[in-house]
Amino acid sequence: MKAAGKAADENRRPVAGKPVPGVREMGNRRALTDIKNLVGAAPYPCAVAKKPMLQKNGRDEKKPALASSRPMTRKFAASLASKGDPELQVTTTDPGLGDDHNKEPIDDGTVYIDVEQYEPVPDVDIDMDETDHKDSVNEDESIMDIDSADSGNPLAATEYVEELYKFYRQNEAKSCVKPDYMSSQQDINAKMRAILIDWLIEVHYKFELMDETLFLTVNIIDRFLEKQVVPRKKLQLVGVTAMLLACKYEEVSVPVVEDLVLISDRAYTKGQILEMEKLILNTLQFNMSVPTPYVFMRRFLKAADSDKQLELVSFFMLELCLVEYQMLKYQPSLLAAAAVYTAQCAINRCQHWTKVCESHSRYTGDQLLGCSRMMVDFHQKAGTGKLTGVHRKYSTFKFGCAAKVEPALFLLESGGISPPSSGII
CATH class of the missing domain: 1.10.472.10 (Cyclin-like)
Structure with a gap:
């Protein structure tokens, strides 16, 4: 019964001026109607105190730290005013006084910023022309970098590839023939040349030779016919011999001469092919290395x-x-x-x-x-x-x-x- 009576005394509302035993003093508190941050109420203007960094440590060691670094509440402002501190000023946060929102900084460097007057920084306009220019510059920089994937491949010769193709361009004109060289031939014409090369393409496919062999074969034929008059009956001999030379220059495994004799339906002998090989090499001065x-x-x-x-x-x-x-x-x-x-x-x-x-x-x-x-x-x-x-x-x-x-x-x-x-x- 005594314990229950004691608990009832603690929960009992105290009479004005008489403290309840065992209950902590709450001091002077405002009524709830004085609190301005009610849910659904209009935003209440406030002042935010900011202090600039004067030195590396954030304070001037010659001046003592001010108590105004606390949040500027009404109670704290009233206490400062009662003490008469000359260095601090009390700011009025009455929502009806719109002109008081812009405050001048006080002597200690504290600046009061009204939150309601804060405006977001507008978006910066992006210069699309400048962006496109940067993209084009990046594209231009990547133009010459098609060999980066082969940097670890020694067979790709990425260190010398630009010099190699510069050399090819300088010498490709030497591998070309006159576009009208056939006019110097008496017994053959362009149509016969087309028939020969069309047949050699089939032979190349049947022997499963490399692509570069075919292009070198045609180049040897044209360069030889430009300098040497050939009768019609030996035109096919020139073709199979040119393919033999191209195979010796490009291929790892070279067809034997007997295979070429058979593929030409024994129209020529092995000796004729070897004799034509000598004639072609001497006519072209053994120049087989040309850019095709x-x-x-x-x-x-x-x-x-x-x-x-x-x-x-x-x-x-x-x-x-x-x-x-x-x-x-x-x-x-x-x-x-x-x-x-x-x-x-x-x-x-x-x-x-x-x-x-x-x-x-x-x-x-x-x-x-x-x-x-x-x-x-x-x-x-x-x-x-x-x-x-x-x-x-x-x-x-x-x-x-x-x-x-x-x-x-x-x-x-x-x-x-x-x-x-x-x-x-």
Whole structure:
């Protein structure tokens, strides 16, 4: 009973002026109606005291720390006013006095900021032209970096690749022949040349030789026919002998001479092939190391970031040009670049030539357009006529049925075939 009476005394509301035994004094407290941060009420203006950093430690050691670093409440402001501290000023936070919101800083560096007058910093306008310029600069910097993926491959020779292709460009003109050299031949013509090369493409495919072997074979034939008059009955002998020389220069495993005799239906003997080999080497002064379109094709395909389909279609376009005598007027680098450009147009169904391709090939899309239109015409007619060796080769699954890709006929719609501008060397 005594314990219950004691608990009742503690919970009992005290009479004014008489403290209840055992209950802590609460002091002078305001009524709830004086509190301004009621839920749903209008925002109450307040003053935030900020003190700038005067020194590294955040205070001036010569002056004692002021008590005003406390939050500026009404009770604290009233106590300071009663003490008469001259260094501090009491700010009125009456919401009706709008002019008192902008306060001047007091002597100790404290600045009063009205929260209601805070305005968010507006968004900074982004200069899109400057951003595009930075993107173009980054793209230009990455143009010459197509060899970074092969930096760890010693066979890629990334340290010398730019010098190698500079050398190829300087010497590709030496590997070219006069586009009208056939006029000096008395017994053969351009059509016979086309028949020979179309047959050699089939032989090359049957022997499963390397791509560079085929392009070197055609180059040897043209350079020899430019300097030597050949009768019609020995034209095929020149072709098989040129392939033998190209195999010796490019291949690891070279076909034996007897195989070439059989593939030519025994039209020539082994001795005739060896004699023609001597004649060709002496006529060309043993110069077998020349830049062919294949050399540039590998580089331009890398610049185009090609996949297997683009690679096969590009080589299909290039081999179509081997048969055509009229394509001898173009340099090897331009033929390779135009083949990649035409293949991209056929696959993507739109004109596509990136800055990276333009930088590494040194040809613009306009410079390639004339040669590319001729390739589109060859592509359109590849499956017709008698010389269909290239079309049949690239219609197989081994070569991805590249010949069945629709030709880029839209390149022909802008005008007739016109000769391209000279390349930038």
